Amino acid sequence: MSLEALGDRWSLLIIRDLMVRGYHTFKQFQESGEGIATNILADRLKRLEAAGIITAEKEKTDGRKINYRLTEKGIDLAPVMLELLVWGARYLETGAPCHVIENMAKNHEQVLTETRRRWQERDLTPILPRFESPGPALKKRSK
């Protein structure tokens, strides 16, 4: 099935961070709060790259940094991620139901369009705030 690359504890978290939080460096993932070990993180990034879900390329302005980015195959996981976030908000996530996610649940298409737009334009503004914290709802676009 579609789980060779995704069926482990960390890969989907990394993809989520890339997709909806605008994270893109090793350090950001590391400090992401979930507590992934550096060796595992390195390994998962390699696997995701090997699976064609992300790419890695050096930042021009700082040769130490590597920019990780979702491929098209990777961004196409957005619908899966969205549904997963909605499900998680419904059943598990910290008491705070995070109205941002409820909003996401109601505006599927809009959220997906916006997510893909940010990916295409390399706009790293997060879709989701760091954790909860009310935060402004998704701004309306075009429509």
Added chain:
Amino acid sequence: MSLEALGDRWSLLIIRDLMVRGYHTFKQFQESGEGIATNILADRLKRLEAAGIITAEKEKTDGRKINYRLTEKGIDLAPVMLELLVWGARYLETGAPCHVIENMAKNHEQVLTETRRRWQERDLTPILPRFESPGPALKKRSK
């Protein structure tokens, strides 16, 4: 995140088998073709039950058998599963794009409604055929 229970290689496969293949016993999962070891399968079933995603109850007509069934929390993973299947069909699955899944991609709402109906009515007819094999497309209902 929503991955304590799902973030491993087997849990989502079990859920898929329950949801779209109509599997419901230990043996069926075991022979599901993915090759899960019996100890791991037993462990995952326990965890999924503990997580409130499935229930286990003895079959009345055969006291050896245990019927596993998705809870409401479990069946609510249907949108996630659907998107995952669609993504998988698009990028990974065996050359055969399995037009059943393409059909699923085009009729999201209908497929979800049908999936939930089967769950509610304990209708174990599979939504997806065993692997590929053309098989008749989803029959239209109500609409």
Added chain:
DNA sequence: AATATCGCTTGCACTTTGCAAGTAATATGC
């Protein structure tokens, strides 16, 4: 030139997994 930062790699203890075999409870065939 010295120090800091970033993205890793290494070593090692610990945990989880996979495999084969075995077991308890129920069902079936004669």
Added chain:
DNA sequence: GCATATTACTTGCAAAGTGCAAGCGATATT
């Protein structure tokens, strides 16, 4: 009713994977 089958596990053990702390090389900053 007794032997055999079937189902859902459990156990033991080797192999693989994980988590943690420390270290390393390349680049950047002062």
